[in-house]
Amino acid sequence: MKCLKCKSNQVSTLDSRSLEKGNSIRRRRICNVCGQRWSTYELPKTMVDFYEEQMERLFELEQFQMASSVYKGGSGKAKGTAWTKSETDRLIAMYFEQQPLREIAEALSRSYMSINKRLCYLRKNGKLKIS
Ligand SMILES: [Zn+2]
Numbered sequence: 267m268k269c270l271k272c273k274s275n276q277v278s279t280l281d282s283r284s285l286e287k288g289n290s291i292r293r294r295r296i297c298n299v300c301g302q303r304w305s306t307y308e309l310p311k312t313m314v315d316f317y318e319e320q321m322e323r324l325f326e327l328e329q330f331q332m333a334s335s336v337y338k339g340g341s342g343k344a345k346g347t348a349w350t351k352s353e354t355d356r357l358i359a360m361y362f363e364q365q366p367l368r369e370i371a372e373a374l375s376r377s378y379m380s381i382n383k384r385l386c387y388l389r390k391n392g393k394l395k396i397s
Contacts, residue, residue, distance in 0.1 A: 272299055353374055
């Protein structure tokens with residue numbers, strides 16, 4: 267794993283902790299070069315598959331709802347609202363607790379699309395590691 271900030275390979279793990287259901291692990295990382303700290307999460311591949319399938323279905327549903335104009339535009343936030351750190355942390359926590367996406371979207375007042383995009387982004391940035 268490389269440092270997110272300076273891309274150095276000199277990264278240490280501060281601590282590892284099993285999350286609630288015991289099938290995922292959270293690690294605190296620190297860069298030995300620039301001191302950047304962040305967390306990574308590891309989860310089983312089956313869980314990722316589970317979410318990807320749900321995500322696809324919800325996305326289709328959302329597209330359908332928008333097309334048939336019964337869609338009320340989620341419950342609040344406008345499209346493209348920036349994610350705060352606490353929202354991101356909540357998303358990650360709920361994701362690892364295997365909460366249904368519908369509930370995650372409701373709890374964060376965001377659309378499935380928005381949740382989906384954020385999870386893809388987190389994955390790309392190495393915040394969600396698949397083991
Ligand atoms: Zn660094």
